[in-house]
Structures are given as C-alpha cells and as structure tokens.
Amino acid sequence: MMEKKQLTRSNNRMIAGVCSGIADYFGWDVTLVRILYVLATFFTAFSGGIVYLILWVIMPERRRGEG
Template identity: 55%
Template sequence: MERKLTLSPDKKIAGVCAGIAEYFDFDPTLVRLAWLAATVFTCFSGVIFYIICWIVIPDRQL
C-alpha cells in the first residue's frame, strides 16, 4: 500500500501535525509538542511553516 502525506481528519487546527504523525507512524501529541517547541525556539517561524504545510499538503480523499 502506498503511503501519502495528507491532512488528517483528527485535527486540532488544520490536521497538519496529525497528518505528519500518521505518515511517520508517531503519536500526534508528540508531533504537536515538537512543532510547538520548534515554533517557540525559532521566534515563531514555525507558524509560517505550518501555514505553508496547510496549503501544500492535500486533503484526504475518502
């Protein structure tokens, strides 16, 4: 089965972190915490990357 990176329906904001977690088979909470830490330690540039991922990653087709 081919794996594809898609936005997850298990979402808090847009499903980006949960989609990344599903793709790499991680816990979504760990990915969200890592994203939060990266955002805080890089002077909130993680917000820009989150928005870019939200635009670029396709929505899941059921």
C-alpha cells in the same frame, strides 16, 4: 504489494490536520508531534507558524473514508 503512502492532512485535527497528518505518515504519536512542533516554533522565533501555513496550503486533505 506494498501500499504507497501519501502525506495528507488528517481528519483528526485541532486546526488544519497538519501535525496529525505528519504523525500518521511516520507512525508517531500525534500528541508528541504537536508538542515538538510548538517547542520548535517558540525556539525558532515563531517561524514555525509560517511553515505550518505553507504545509496547510500544499498538503492535500485526506478524503473521507481513507485511513
């Protein structure tokens, strides 16, 4: 049976675990996601900061012992 994936904030975090949670969900390298996020934030007049805060609030935190 296929396991249902859920987008959660990771325990492998620098600030809130949003970027590493996204990287885990899609199977991407966390460093690449962080670099792309910083670049996107600068090129969108820092609106990425608002998006990050929103994701921090709405993404559930991964429970200890999961993944």
